[in-house]
Amino acid sequence: MTALLEGITGPADVRALPADALPDLAEEIRVHLVRHVTRAGGHLGPNLGAVELTIALHRVFDSPHDVLLFDTGHQAYVHKVLTGRAGDFGTLRRAGGLSGYPSAAESPHDVIENSHASTALSYADGVAKAMRLKGSARRVVAVVGDGALTGGMAWEALNNLAGTRHPVVVLLNDNGRSYAPTTGGLAAHLAELRRGRRPTLFEDLGLAYVGPVDGHDVLAVERALRQGARLGRPVVVHCLTRKGEGHRPAEQDLADHLHTVSPGGSGTVPTWTDVFGAEITRIGEDRADVVCLTAAMRGPTGLDGFAHRFPERTFDVGIAEQHAVTSAAGLALGGMHPVVAVYATFLSRAFDQVLLDVALHRLPVTFVLDRAGVTGPDGPSHHGMWDASVLPVVPGLRLAAPRDPARLREALREAVDVHDGPTAVRYPKAKVAGDIPAVRRTGRYDVLREEPGAAGLLVAVGPMAGPCLEAAEELAAHGVRVAVVDPRWIAPLDPELVKLVAAHRLVMAVEDTTTTGALGGRLAQAMAVLGAPTRVGTFALPANFLPHGSREEVLRAHGLDAAGIATTVLKRLEECG
Ligand SMILES: Cc1ncc(C[n+]2csc(CCOP(=O)(O)OP(=O)(O)O)c2C)c(N)n1
Ligand SMILES: CC(=O)[C@@H](O)[C@H](O)COP(=O)(O)O
Numbered sequence: 001m002t003a004l005l006e007g008i009t010g011p012a013d014v015r016a017l018p019a020d021a022l023p024d025l026a027e028e029i030r031v032h033l034v035r036h037v038t039r040a041g042g043h044l045g046p047n048l049g050a051v052e053l054t055i056a057l058h059r060v061f062d063s064p065h066d067v068l069l070f071d072t073g074h075q076a077y078v079h080k081v082l083t084g085r086a087g088d089f090g091t092l093r094r095a096g097g098l099s100g101y102p103s104a105a106e107s108p109h110d111v112i113e114n115s116h117a118s119t120a121l122s123y124a125d126g127v128a129k130a131m132r133l134k135g136s137a138r139r140v141v142a143v144v145g146d147g148a149l150t151g152g153m154a155w156e157a158l159n160n161l162a163g164t165r166h167p168v169v170v171l172l173n174d175n176g177r178s179y180a181p182t183t184g185g186l187a188a189h190l191a192e193l194r195r196g197r198r199p200t201l202f203e204d205l206g207l208a209y210v211g212p213v214d215g216h217d218v219l220a221v222e223r224a225l226r227q228g229a230r231l232g233r234p235v236v237v238h239c240l241t242r243k244g245e246g247h248r249p250a251e252q253d254l255a256d257h258l259h260t261v262s263p264g265g266s267g268t269v270p271t272w273t274d275v276f277g278a279e280i281t282r283i284g285e286d287r288a289d290v291v292c293l294t295a296a297m298r299g300p301t302g303l304d305g306f307a308h309r310f311p312e313r314t315f316d317v318g319i320a321e322q323h324a325v326t327s328a329a330g331l332a333l334g335g336m337h338p339v340v341a342v343y344a345t346f347l348s349r350a351f352d353q354v355l356l357d358v359a360l361h362r363l364p365v366t367f368v369l370d371r372a373g374v375t376g377p378d379g380p381s382h383h384g385m386w387d388a389s390v391l392p393v394v395p396g397l398r399l400a401a402p403r404d405p406a407r408l409r410e411a412l413r414e415a416v417d418v419h420d421g422p423t424a425v426r427y428p429k430a431k432v433a434g435d436i437p438a439v440r441r442t443g444r445y446d447v448l449r450e451e452p453g454a455a456g457l458l459v460a461v462g463p464m465a466g467p468c469l470e471a472a473e474e475l476a477a478h479g480v481r482v483a484v485v486d487p488r489w490i491a492p493l494d495p496e497l498v499k500l501v502a503a504h505r506l507v508m509a510v511e512d513t514t515t516t517g518a519l520g521g522r523l524a525q526a527m528a529v530l531g532a533p534t535r536v537g538t539f540a541l542p543a544n545f546l547p548h549g550s551r552e553e554v555l556r557a558h559g560l561d562a563a564g565i566a567t568t569v570l571k572r573l574e575e576c577g
């Protein structure tokens with residue numbers, strides 16, 4: 001580590017630095033970030049853009065006495081460096097190592113661990129109320145990006161903060177982008193503020209406003225923060241920054257200024273996202289009624305191809321999943337077939353909209369859930385392990401979990417051909433393996449391995465098909481024969497699959513999702529209703545928040561690789577006698 005960084009054990013060391021050392025500190029931080037994030041992967045662009053504002057933040061406020069809240073938290077690496085964790089960056093996003101987001105387990109300086117955007121102002125509203133009730137003078141600061149400000153929750157919070165005497169400082173980190181340039185009226189308003197427009201939307205709402213200031217000038221940000229903090233009421237301090245600042249490859253990356261970088265480059269094997277992107281564009285050629293919606297993640301969800309081909313049929317609504325779902329419902333009411341492409345974890349935020357704005361009206365909306373299952377380095381708030389338990393409770397919703405690229409393409413086409421209710425297709429953050437042919441198809445399910453008189457049946461959900469077939473092969477070598485089927489559509493229950501399960505003594509559903517509400521549980525419930533003696537087990541993830549690590553490490557840790565599945569089958573067979 002470099003000279004100045006070595007001396008930073010906490011914010012007091014940052015405050016003790018003379019002003020003329022701050023440019024060098026900023027430079028040392030950038031070198032540190034580029035070195036470690038390029039190797040480990042993570043959020044390079046956002047953190048390069050937050051260097052000076054975070055230095056100023058820790059020189060003006062006294063964390064952890066003052067409460068610093070980072071919205072989304074992907075831009076908190078500098079905060080971690082300045083709170084004594086620079087030396088841990090060699091473990092960034094690795095199992096057991098530094099989280100890519102704030103983590104209370106790591107430091108008392110870290111508060112919000114949830115990486116879902118647009119929450120920090122609501123936390124700030126609540127913390128400020130608590131401080132007032134406790135008679136505490138601790139100040140509350142929320143660092144919020146302009147993208148996060150396009151989320152509805154942010155405006156619910158501002159509506160509550162406006163007009164109060166809560167000493168909340170909103171540090172608006174305005175780089176004009178989420179991944180891509182931010183969209184909509186707010187983006188336009190912020191652009192006008194950058195050009196000097198007054199009064200601001202914030203002042204009209206009843207908040208104070210300071211700025212705009214150069215977010216890369218530490219002393220200017222310090223002055224603005226001190227000015228805002230003195231007001232003793234909610235204030236927006238508008239800082240203008242550049243994502244990727246100070247690192248040419250990030251500055252020159254026009255797509256997203258290296259918002260996220262993959263460890264050691266991205267490689268050439270296609271991902272599930274690539275397969276989706278190509279197929280939805282082909283579907284768009286065949287179906288003029290198909291439109292696509294994204295919540296500020298057009299590129300990451302694979303919609304760039306569709307958007308370039310059909311710009312008038314592609315809608316980026318900002319980080320606003322709830323709005324995306326109900327706007328899609330509106331599009332469906334208007335005769336279109338909307339495809340809402342989101343990461344599985346982010347759909348949680350719009351469950352009410354899926355249930356009552358879409359399904360209650362039996363509207364043909366298709367949800368494409370990327371990053372379903374264990375995602376890996378982004379940790380507990382990103383693992384897509386809730387959708388497969390939550391969506392099956394939605395009446396009329398059909399949920400598919402394809403096992404390979406061919407089945408993903410098939411599921412997408414089946415989904416957009418459903419006209420009387422919502423559909424969803426889920427797949428992981430992973431490179432695709434080869435297609436896995438079926439022996440035959442019965443009803444909706446595919447038989448992948450037949451074993452007359454098998455000791456057991458594996459119901460392999462989605463990408464678990466590969467490891468289940470490997471496990472079956474391994475077991476066969478030891479004289480244990482298990483059959484393997486792929487349900488393809490995991491909700492609602494396929495009557496033909498229920499019949500097949502009832503015809504077996506031991507069935508194990510293998511699923512890349514949380515155990516609670518998994519397919520195995522629903523099959524066990526069906527057996528109970530039938531009075532069938534079948535013992536149905538669920539091999540899935542524990543019903544906990546799982547830490548970060550690679551997808552492979554986390555799956556292996558929970559026995560969801562071929563060896564783990566084989567071991568668990570043997571254990572279950574022994575238990576069954
Ligand atoms: C609810 C939700 N949807 C989508 C995302 C994915 N996401 C992570 S960071 C980001 C862009 C955030 O933009 P901004 O708040 O302006 O921060 P910046 O990266 O520009 O510093 C998005 C869309 C998320 N974290 N949460
Ligand atoms: C912070 C955030 O929510 C996203 O940027 C997330 O890190 C997505 O990562 P991947 O696109 O690499 O899965």
Ligand SMILES: [Mg+2]
Binds near residue numbers: 147173176177
């Ligand atoms: Mg931004």
